[in-house]
Amino acid sequence: MMSKDVKETPVIIADDDAMMRDLLASLLRQNGYHYIAFAQDGAQAAQLLGVAAYQEALVFLDIHMPGMDGLAALAAARAAGSKAFVVMVSADSALDKVLAALNGGASGFVIKPYTANRIIDMLDKFERGAQ
Numbered sequence: 001m002m003s004k005d006v007k008e009t010p011v012i013i014a015d016d017d018a019m020m021r022d023l024l025a026s027l028l029r030q031n032g033y034h035y036i037a038f039a040q041d042g043a044q045a046a047q048l049l050g051v052a053a054y055q056e057a058l059v060f061l062d063i064h065m066p067g068m069d070g071l072a073a074l075a076a077a078r079a080a081g082s083k084a085f086v087v088m089v090s091a092d093s094a095l096d097k098v099l100a101a102l103n104g105g106a107s108g109f110v111i112k113p114y115t116a117n118r119i120i121d122m123l124d125k126f127e128r129g130a131q
Helices: 018-030 042-049 070-079 095-103 116-130
Strands: 011-014 036-039 058-062 085-090 108-111
Touching: 011 018, 011 042, 018 036, 018 116, 036 042, 042 058, 042 070, 058 070, 070 085, 070 095, 085 095, 085 116, 095 108, 108 116
Parallel strands: 011 036, 011 058, 058 085, 085 108
Antiparallel strands: none
């Protein structure tokens, strides 16, 4: 398998499930993303999104997390002026959650358990938009 070019884009993976974080990080590394920060809850995610280095990051944000949820973290980031490309991930595919995420400024929504193809589709969408 050919290795992909290393991408300079920083990535944030926010999920309270360590296995999901590891799985997603592994998939992202295979696709050239090596600058990965992790958050275990919405408050950590919001904090990372407020850091200048992550203003235009690629973000995978779980909706259901302890404390602050992903939708609240997204709202806080957008209120702070974040231009990050945020992909919401959730096992909860209820239409109101999907709409709340997209209306709140998410760039995409992936239902868990996600497939490699769904994540790669989001990477392609991000890379097309980032050009």
